[in-house]
Structure formats: structure tokens, C-alpha cells
Amino acid sequence: MGTADSANNVEDFEQVVSLNEAAKRLLRRSFEINLHALNAIVQSKQSGDRLRGFNEAASQIRAWSGELHTQLERLGSLVREAVVQASRFVKRKHTAGLLLSAVRRSGKQHGTAVVAGCEASLSAHRSELRALWRRIVDAVDDLNQLGLMACVLSRSAIIEATAAEPEQRAQLEEVTKDFYAKSEEVVVIVRGLGKTARSKLA
Amino acid sequence: MKKAVVLSEGSGCRWSVIARDPERPSHLIDTNEYLINAGEMTMLTDPGGQEIFPAVFSALSEICDPRTITHIFASHQDPDVISSLGLWLAFNPAIRCYASWLWCTFIPHFGGDAHTLIPLPDEGMPIELGGRPLQAIPAHYLHSSGNLHLYDPGARILFSGDIGAALMPPDDASLFVTDFDRHIKLADGFHRRWMGSREARDAWCERAAQLPIEMLCPQHGAIYRGPDVGRFINWFAGLPIGVLRAGPR
Numbered sequence: 495m496g497t498a499d500s501a502n503n504v505e506d507f508e509q510v511v512s513l514n515e516a517a518k519r520l521l522r523r524s525f526e527i528n529l530h531a532l533n534a535i536v537q538s539k540q541s542g543d544r545l546r547g548f549n550e551a552a553s554q555i556r557a558w559s560g561e562l563h564t565q566l567e568r569l570g571s572l573v574r575e576a577v578v579q580a581s582r583f584v585k586r587k588h589t590a591g592l593l594l595s596a597v598r599r600s601g602k603q604h605g606t607a608v609v610a611g612c613e614a615s616l617s618a619h620r621s622e623l624r625a626l627w628r629r630i631v632d633a634v635d636d637l638n639q640l641g642l643m644a645c646v647l648s649r650s651a652i653i654e655a656t657a658a659e660p661e662q663r664a665q666l667e668e669v670t671k672d673f674y675a676k677s678e679e680v681v682v683i684v685r686g687l688g689k690t691a692r693s694k695l696a
Numbered sequence: 697m698k699k700a701v702v703l704s705e706g707s708g709c710r711w712s713v714i715a716r717d718p719e720r721p722s723h724l725i726d727t728n729e730y731l732i733n734a735g736e737m738t739m740l741t742d743p744g745g746q747e748i749f750p751a752v753f754s755a756l757s758e759i760c761d762p763r764t765i766t767h768i769f770a771s772h773q774d775p776d777v778i779s780s781l782g783l784w785l786a787f788n789p790a791i792r793c794y795a796s797w798l799w800c801t802f803i804p805h806f807g808g809d810a811h812t813l814i815p816l817p818d819e820g821m822p823i824e825l826g827g828r829p830l831q832a833i834p835a836h837y838l839h840s841s842g843n844l845h846l847y848d849p850g851a852r853i854l855f856s857g858d859i860g861a862a863l864m865p866p867d868d869a870s871l872f873v874t875d876f877d878r879h880i881k882l883a884d885g886f887h888r889r890w891m892g893s894r895e896a897r898d899a900w901c902e903r904a905a906q907l908p909i910e911m912l913c914p915q916h917g918a919i920y921r922g923p924d925v926g927r928f929i930n931w932f933a934g935l936p937i938g939v940l941r942a943g944p945r
Contacts, residue, residue: 507787514757577757581750584786
């Protein structure tokens with residue numbers, strides 16, 4: 495294994511790790527959004543019919559948050575699998591590198607079979623990883639749609655909040671703006687995830 | 697796969713253990729890896745053999761960003777302790793590894809270069825991790841001739857390498873000792889055979905008895921907590937060990 499190969503190795507590994515960290519961050523955001531939406535529903539219910547529209551928007555946000563959680567669990571399990579696969583790949587590559595170096599130094603004919611075996615094993619593992627990355631890209635695409643929907647829902651909640659009494663309006667606007675900021679953050683994180691995941695298929 | 701469990705958290709420092717792998721092949725001894733997060737830095741104690749690297753890496757990723765791992769602490773040179781070093785360095789070549797000076801030219805056979813190892817002197821030394829003071833404590837000849845443990849005075853946790861180790865039956869996944877008398881039977885044979893020096897044992901027991909220890913965390917088997925720590929030290933102090941006792945029992 496040459497230096498460039500080793501560098502790629504580290505880069506591959508780091509990408510999986512950063513993906514895992516992003517997925518963990520998204521899960522935390524999903525939990526926070528759910529809490530905010532619940533809080534908004536409680537507040538709007540106190541105002542009766544006047545805030546029926548806001549209540550509806552907040553309920554949809556809550557349902558959205560549940561859907562986000564489900565999708566994140568799907569992504570999380572794929573990313574966990576990728577972490578396991580990537581660490582197995584590093585181990586296999588490390589061992590193959592040592593074996594190949596020994597075979598090349600020996601200069602013996604019987605080494606050809608060992609080299610072929612190592613390369614076939616690494617290639618099979620690469621294909622498995624690639625298939626896994628494809629599934630991750632699909633999951634990220636679904637998340638991206640959800641992220642965009644969140645932005646629409648939060649804009650709708652901001653509009654509905656204007657129907658509130660002035661003393662409650664400020665409070666609801668704060669909740670909805672915070673939700674909007676978190677939705678945007680989700681979109682940014684998901685885009686980052688998509689970029690990382692797609693680069694593995696390039 | 698292994699699971700990561702938080703053992704102690706407070707004052708900007710967190711101890712976790714990565715333990716109990718139900719998928720571990722039976723020909724590999726089960727190991728515990730401990731993770732200490734302090735400030736922006738993380739230390740991994742006895743990271744394990746290269747066969748279990750994927751299991752340790754993925755369990756650890758659940759509770760911490762593996763890119764924060766800056767240091768490894770190797771209690772001694774055994775393969776189940778540190779043969780994964782080369783793989784950790786493949787992930788992050790800047791990781792540095794504390795180990796007894798005695799093994800600093802042996803351990804690099806598992807990976808690393810002239811800068812990877814930080815030699816620990818025989819008398820031990822203070823180690824700072826992200827502003828957290830830790831202490832490497834000598835435990836030579838228990839069982840390795842260059843053997844050190846790691847003490848955290850803030851959390852009152854002693855990582856004790858092979859001391860306190862027990863060979864648990866496959867159906868026992870308990871993380872903590874719950875019935876000392878039952879548990880110690882699982883530690884008995886291990887200590888009688890592996891611990892070859894009574895003098896070294898007496899010195900270690902005297903040293904350990906003077907430390908306030910809430911948790912004694914071995915590399916194999918269950919963790920001792922509270923009064924079980926003192927019970928273990930007393931039990932070990934009275935155990936017949938030594939080279940003459942080696943052999944069939």
C-alpha cells in the first residue's frame with residue numbers, strides 16, 4: 495500500500511465518521527423540534543378558535559417531527575453499518591498491505607495467488623461498501639425532502655401566528671422562528687450529508 | 697456488537713466502558729475498553745486486539761466523535777491489549793500511546809513510529825488529559841514486567857488492567873459485580889496463574905488501599921464498585937500466588 499492509498503484510507507474513514515456525527519446532530523435537532531411543536535400546540539390551544547390555523551400548523555410540524563425521527567433512525571442504522579464496514583475495510587486493507595508487501599519482497603511465483611486473493615477480497619468489500627453508500631444516498635434524499643417540507647410548514651406557522659393576540663403573538667413568533675431556524679439547520683446538515691454520501695459514489 | 701455505557705460524568709470529564717460483545721467469537725477473550733473524555737481530548741485505555749477493532753470503533757462512535765481520540769493508554773504489551781494500535785493509527789496517525797518504557801520498542805511491532813509511544817517510567821507519572829489530572833500507577837509483574845494502571849482522582853476510578861479480571865461465562869453479561877462471593881470465583885484461577893510475584897502484589901495492594909477508589913475497572917470481566925473495591929483488594933492480598941504455584945491445580 496502506497497502513501498496515497500493510506501491517505502485515501504484515512505479520508506474514507508473520516509467521511510463515515512463525519513456522517514455519523516451529522517446523523518447524531520440531526521437526531522438531537524429532531525427531539526428539540528418535537529418539543530417546540532408540542533409547546534406551540536399547548537400555547538395555541540389556550541387561545542381557542544382564534545389560533546385554530548396555528549394549532550393545525552403546529553400539529554403538522556409535530557407529525558413531521560415524528561416522520562423525521564423515523565427517517566433518521568433508518569439513516570442512523572445505515573450509518574452505523576457503514577462505520578462497522580469501514581472499520582472492517584481498514585482492518586482488511588491493513589492486513590492485505592502487510593501481506594502484499596511480504597509477497598513482493600519474497601519475489602516468489604506462489605505469491606501471485608496471495609496477491610490475487612487479497613485484491614479480490616478488497617474489491618468485494620469495496621462493492622459492498624458502495625451498495626451501502628447507495629442506500630445511504632437514498633435515505634439522505636428522503637431526508638432532504640422532509641427538510642424542505644419543514645421550511646414550508648414553519649413559514650405557514652409564522653403566518654398563522656399573526657392571528658394571535660398581541661401579548662401572545664411575540665411568544666408564538668419566537669417559537670416559530672426558532673423552529674424555522676432549526677429546520678434550516680436540518681436542511682444544511684442534510685445537504686452536507688448528501689454531499690459526503692454522493693462523493694462516495696462518484 | 698459491543699455497547700458503550702457511561703460510568704461516571706462530572707466536572708467536565710466522562711468515563712465510559714465499551715464491553716460485552718454477544719457476537720464475539722469464542723476463541724477471543726472478552727475485553728473492556730474504557731474511554732475518558734476530558735475537555736476536547738479523549739483517551740482510550742487498552743484499545744484491544746486488532747480482531748475486535750471494528751466492534752470497538754463502532755460502539756465508541758455511538759457516544760463520542762472518534763476524531764477526538766488523542767491518546768491511548770496501554771497497561772502492558774499483550775496482543776489483547778494493544779495489537780489494534782496500527783489500525784487506530786490508520787484512522788488518526790497523530791494518536792499517541794502511553795506505555796511502560798520497557799515496551800516502547802516492542803509495541804511498535806503492532807504499528808506506529810518513533811513518535812507514537814510516550815514512555816512511562818517505572819515509578820509512574822502524572823498525565824494531563826484536556827486539563828484533567830490523571831496518574832499512571834505502577835503495577836509491575838502483575839502480570840507483565842512493565843505494567844501500569846491509570847487512576848483518576850477526580851472520578852475516583854482506577855483502571856486496573858488485568859488486576860480484578862474475571863473470565864465470565866458467555867451467558868453472564870453483567871457489567872458490574874453484584875454478588876462478590878460468586879464473582880470472585882471467576883477471578884480466582886486467573887489471578888493465581890497470571891500474577892507471579894507476591895512482593896509485587898503486596899506493594900500494589902498497599903498502594904491501592906490508600907487510594908480513594910469508587911470503581912475498580914479491569915480489562916476483563918465485571919467492574920467493582922463501592923465496598924466491593926475494598927473486598928477485592930483484601931481478597932487479592934490474601935490469595936496464594938507466585939511462580940511456584942503455577943501449573944495444574
